[in-house]
Amino acid sequence: MAMRIGELAERAGTSVKTIRYYDRIGVLKAEERSESGYRLYGEDALDRYRFVRAAQAVGLRLGEIREIIALRDRGETPCGFVVDLIGRRAAELDARIAELAALRDELRSLDRRARRLDPRRCDPRLVCHVIDQGA
Amino acid sequence: MAMRIGELAERAGTSVKTIRYYDRIGVLKAEERSESGYRLYGEDALDRYRFVRAAQAVGLRLGEIREIIALRDRGETPCGFVVDLIGRRAAELDARIAELAALRDELRSLDRRARRLDPRRCDPRLVCHVIDQGA
DNA sequence: CTAAAGCCTCCTCTGTAGGGGAGAGTCAAG
DNA sequence: CTTGACTCTCCCCTACAGAGGAGGCTTTAG
Known part of the structure; x- marks a missing residue:
């Protein structure tokens, strides 16, 4: 048994x-x-x-x-609790997804920009001109 | 100094x-x-x-x-390395976003289903009928 | 009877980017 | 000279879901 x-x-x-x-x-x-x-x-x-x-x-x-x-x-019955939880988690996911999507878009645009830059004209004083420290 | x-x-x-x-x-x-x-x-x-x-x-x-x-x-010049890194990270993000979006969609559909279910008809043998153990 | 396999608890480790705090040395102002 | 602010190193802690292993019982098959 x-x-x-x-x-x-x-x-x-x-x-x-x-x-x-x-x-x-x-x-x-x-x-x-x-x-x-x-x-x-x-x-x-x-x-x-x-x-x-x-x-x-x-x-x-x-x-x-x-x-x-x-x-x-x-x-x-945990149903109410579960429904609450699910709703909150879905909202959290929405926020997280938006965050990641924004990050990805930034990466893509960085990528495009990097391809147009000439590595040989990299400013030696900077670590990397691809990543902009925004100053 | x-x-x-x-x-x-x-x-x-x-x-x-x-x-x-x-x-x-x-x-x-x-x-x-x-x-x-x-x-x-x-x-x-x-x-x-x-x-x-x-x-x-x-x-x-x-x-x-x-x-x-x-x-x-x-x-x-780390440019090449950085561009690689950025490309990979963007791809990873795409995958991660897709994952999270799928999860969120599942949560939303669970949520809709839960609202149509009557909590009083919850099967007492199950932990919670909202979450389907697929089985 | 004995060896192997199964099970127990307890401890440490994984990854990420630090935060908190102890105990001790150092530096400036009054 | 002392006090208070600053700094040093070292160690533990956080979240999450376990994995890995040590050392020691228990059970089962041959």
Whole structure:
């Protein structure tokens, strides 16, 4: 009935280290311990593991996932919390994407400018004329 | 003529810690040391500091900036290297942006789906029906 | 019975750019 | 001469999700 950490890891397609880590930080607690201290898991551990991965895949961090699971374990429906989280994360992503896009555009224009410059006319006093210290 | 670290930091608008760190990793070496071991800098340290910041601002890392500076200090023109770096960084950014955009789209669609779901019909066996473990 | 494989805890390390603070030496002004 | 500001080196800490390994039990197969 109960499986040990190695079997769970293998069936989940992950490492023992990861499962142990999830136990430690509280996203996937071992249901119980054997007499000798071995972690024991039931079938549902596999589902829970998949949930953790699915949540990670949409950009949630383990700390947030732990909170979702804690809510659920207290018998509350974490949906509201999750929707909030998702909304905020999407907004953060928008901001981050805009930042990166601006950076990329700057890099591209630097690149174009650099191709028009003659390396031999590089000012020896500057480190590199491609990168403008804006002065 | 020579200024000490505190003056440089203040004129550069940064912290002494940062300047010391730049010295240590080699992006902004102190020109010399006083008899008592104090770092001494000339006026050009300010320019070099600005270059470092400008390079950071376009997304280069200090390790890369150090290489650019090392090239320059060996008397070579780092332009080619910089152009390469910039090109690669831009490509990386494109990939990263695409990744984040895909994630954001998934979050948005999750969000829309969640709003249509009734929280009261949440399957108690699942942690949260908003996040689909695919399975 | 024994060796191999599995499991345990605890510790350190990864990358990035520094921040915080201890303990000690140095420099200028009063 | 002393006090306070400045500087030095050295060491630990941050976020994130584990990976790697040491040293020591436990379990299982032959």
